[in-house]
Amino acid sequence: AQSVAQPEDQVNVAEGNPLTVKCTYSVSGNPYLFWYVQYPNRGLQFLLKYITGDNLVKGSYGFEAEFNKSQTSFHLKKPSALVSDSALYFCAVRDMGGQGGKLIFGQGTELSVKP
Amino acid sequence: SQTIHQWPATLVQPVGSPLSLECTVEGTSNPNLYWYRQAAGRGLQLLFYSVGIGQISSEVPQNLSASRPQDRQFILSSKKLLLSDSGFYLCAWSAYPRDSEAFFGQGTRLTVV
Numbered sequence A: 001a002q003s004v005a006q007p008e009d010q011v012n013v014a015e016g017n018p019l020t021v022k023c024t025y026s027v028s029g030n031p032y033l034f035w036y037v038q039y040p041n042r043g044l045q046f047l048l049k050y051i052t053g054d055n056l057v058k059g060s061y062g063f064e065a066e067f068n069k070s071q072t073s074f075h076l077k078k079p080s081a082l083v084s085d086s087a088l089y090f091c092a093v094r095d096m097g098g099q100g101g102k103l104i105f106g107q108g109t110e111l112s113v114k115p
Numbered sequence B: 001s002q003t004i005h006q007w008p009a010t011l012v013q014p015v016g017s018p019l020s021l022e023c024t025v026e027g028t029s030n031p032n033l034y035w036y037r038q039a040a041g042r043g044l045q046l047l048f049y050s051v052g053i054g055q056i057s058s059e060v061p062q063n064l065s066a067s068r069p070q071d072r073q074f075i076l077s078s079k080k081l082l083l084s085d086s087g088f089y090l091c092a093w094s095a096y097p098r099d100s101e102a103f104f105g106q107g108t109r110l111t112v113v
Helices: none
Strands: A003-005 A010-014 A019-021 A024-026 A033-038 A044-050 A056-058 A064-068 A073-078 A087-094 A103-105 A109-114 B003-007 B010-013 B019-026 B032-038 B044-052 B055-058 B065-070 B073-078 B087-094 B102-104 B108-112
Touching (some): A003 A087, A010 A019, A019 A109, A033 A064, A044 A056, A044 A064, B003 B087, B010 B019
Parallel strands (some): B010 B108
Antiparallel strands (some): A003 A024, A056 A064, A064 A073, A087 A109, B087 B102, B087 B108
C-alpha cells in the first residue's frame, strides 16, 4: 500500500533562515509526490509535485523539493523563510492502484517562522 | 480557468439532524472528485471519491454518504448526524491523468452539537 510519513509534527525556523520539512514515502513502483500548504480554516493549496525528471522540483512561493529515490524521501525546502510561510504542510502520494487516483496524505507538519 | 466551490463555510447542526454539503467544479469536465475530512486540524481522511456520474467509492464505513448527480457536482450527506461527524470537510477535484494535482475547495467547518 502507498503511504507517506512526515516525521516532524512541528518545525520552528527563524525568519531568513533556510527551512526543511521532511517527507518519506513508501510505494510500489515510481511515486507521484505532492506538497500542499494549509492556512487556518482554509483549504489546501498546491505547492509542487514530482512525477519524473529532475530530482529538484521548483514550486510556488519560492518553495522547492528534492526527490531522493535511494532514501525514499521528498523533502520540502526554502532558502529563506518568511513569517508568512507559517502554516500546516502536507506531503501526499498518488495511489496508483484502482480508479480515482486518490491522494494519500501524511499527518502534516506545522511550520512556525519567528521574526 | 477551473474553480471549485464548496458551501457552506460553517455549519452548526444538532445531533440527529440531516446534512447536505455541496461541491461544484467549473471549467473542466469529467473530473475525479473527492471528499476528505480533517479532524483536529491535522490528518486528512479520504471519505469518498468519484470517477463519474453516479459512481461513488467509499473509503471508510461511516454515517455519511455521497452522491454525484451531475458531472461537476458532488454532495456529501447524512440522514442523522452524530457528534463524531464534527470536523472540517474538504472537497477536491483532479483531472484524469495520474500526474495531475488535486485542487481543494475552501472547506466546511461542521460542528455537531
